[in-house]
Amino acid sequence: MDKEEENQSQITYFRYKNLEDMLKVILFSTQSALGLTPMLYHIRYNNNEILFIETGALGGAVVHYIIENKKPDKKFVELKQLTGEYKYVEKIGSDTHCIYIPILELEESTLIFPKTV
16 A cells, blocks of 8 residues: 555545535534634535535544535635524625634645545
8 A cells, every 4th residue: 555545544534415514513623622723625626616624633534525516706604603604705704703714725635535526
């Protein structure tokens, strides 16, 4: 097994039915003791628009992803901390009850998404 295959074997993939559920992972992470906010990435992969976040630590990573119909047209997701409601926005706002998550555009990645993608 080469190094790339070994790295891939330590990755678990979770595919979500909707973005709202996947964003709950970010919401939960921000409320944990560490208070870390996972980054939200966008990549075009096998002609699919994929939004994903990566979590995990020792023992391997977890990639949480969703396949969207189209590329996000805004630069941030505004996520309400109390309700979990979200919307795409162009810039960081001033609502103190929201988390503003940048959507980072990737040109390429070494991730190999499951064959269903």
